[in-house]
Amino acid sequence: MAFQICINLLVALMWMFLGESYSMSGFVTGYIVGIVLLFLLRRFLKGPFYLRRVYKIVSLLLIFIKELILSNFEITKLVYAKRLDINPGIFTMETELETDWEITLLAVLITLTPGTVTLAISPDKKEMYIHAMDIIDMKEAVHSIKDSFEKHIMEVTR
Amino acid sequence: MIQKTIDIILDILVILFLIGGTFSMFTASVGVLRFPDIYTRLHAASKGSTLGVASILIGACIFHYTEYGIISGKLILGVLFIMLTAPVASHLISRAAHLRGAKPYGTLKDQYQEAIDKEKRRQKQQQKSK
Numbered sequence: 332m333a334f335q336i337c338i339n340l341l342v343a344l345m346w347m348f349l350g351e352s353y354s355m356s357g358f359v360t361g362y363i364v365g366i367v368l369l370f371l372l373r374r375f376l377k378g379p380f381y382l383r384r385v386y387k388i389v390s391l392l393l394i395f396i397k398e399l400i401l402s403n404f405e406i407t408k409l410v411y412a413k414r415l416d417i418n419p420g421i422f423t424m425e426t427e428l429e430t431d432w433e434i435t436l437l438a439v440l441i442t443l444t445p446g447t448v449t450l451a452i453s454p455d456k457k458e459m460y461i462h463a464m465d466i467i468d469m470k471e472a473v474h475s476i477k478d479s480f481e482k483h484i485m486e487v488t489r
Numbered sequence: 490m491i492q493k494t495i496d497i498i499l500d501i502l503v504i505l506f507l508i509g510g511t512f513s514m515f516t517a518s519v520g521v522l523r524f525p526d527i528y529t530r531l532h533a534a535s536k537g538s539t540l541g542v543a544s545i546l547i548g549a550c551i552f553h554y555t556e557y558g559i560i561s562g563k564l565i566l567g568v569l570f571i572m573l574t575a576p577v578a579s580h581l582i583s584r585a586a587h588l589r590g591a592k593p594y595g596t597l598k599d600q601y602q603e604a605i606d607k608e609k610r611r612q613k614q615q616q617k618s619k
Contacts, residue, residue, distance in 0.1 A: 395572060396572075399536065399539060399540050399543075399572070400540065402536045403513055403516075403536055403537060403540045406516065406517075406520060406532060406533055406536050406537055407513075407516050409520070410516050410519050410520040410523060410524075410533060411516075411519075415523070415524070415525070417529065419526075419528060419529055419593055419594055420593065421528075421593060421600050421601045421602075422600050423600045423601075423604065435577070438576070438580060439573065439576040439577065442535060442536075442576035442579060442580065443536065443539070443572075443576060446532070448528065448531055448532055448535060448579055448580075448583060449576070449580055450528075450580070450583050450584060450587060450601055451580070451583075451584045451587065451601060453604060454608075458604070460600060460601035460604070462528045462531075462532075462583065462593070464529065464532060
């Protein structure tokens with residue numbers, strides 16, 4: 332991936348110098364040309380095309396934003412409710428992710444999902460302790476969400 | 490004419506982002522006052538303020554673009570960093586509170602405490618067997 336980005340930057344710089352347009356627009360044009368070249372020559376390069384990974388990262392970011400907005404609606408409903416009708420509790424959840432970076436991402440995502448906050452991670456990094464607003468129906472929801480999140484995170488990091 | 494309509498639409502967008510952000514921050518602060526214990530308060534504080542700050546920054550970014558013609562990268566980076574760091578801060582606060590011994594509201598379940606107790610018991614047994 333790093334190699335492909337380097338080549339892309341190099342193509343952009345070459346384009347800039349050959350066109351003698353030392354500006355942002357020249358660089359951007361060169362970069363786009365570089366992307367097209369890399370896409371056409373992707374057979375000869377190691378690893379998958381790197382824009383695919385960029386696309387995955389952007390989609391993960393969009394999921395972040397969506398979850399954030401949904402959870403804000405949930406919180407708003409709870410805050411302005413007449414009576415506080417919640418059953419908070421802390422439950423454990425196993426995770427298959429391994430590296431620190433992946434676990435951090437998953438913890439952040441779970442914090443941003445409606446009604447859950449990650450409390451802590453067990454010392455062997457296999458379990459997460461999650462505080463939920465409504466523990467009874469939240470548990471199933473989180474377990475179903477977790478699978479899709481883990482898949483997305485793995486696609487980004489591996 | 491078209492330029493004018495675009496300006497009006499962008500202005501309305503700025504207004505919506507700013508009002509939305511302020512409302513979300515206000516909700517977060519009311520939530521901090523209303524909720525019963527530190528963990529539920531953190532729910533309000535972490536989510537509300539994240540979205541609030543993010544949307545105010547986005548509104549400011551659009552405003553800078555329409556008014557001065559600058560695309561301010563700083564503001565967009567600010568949104569990214571807020572979204573990455575606010576949840577981490579809430580983990581740290583809640584974990585510190587738990588280690589200090591703050592009891593969660595409600596009597597349902599506290600599996601984190603159970604895990605800590607189990608670990609402590611295991612260590613004690615190890616010491617005894619030595």
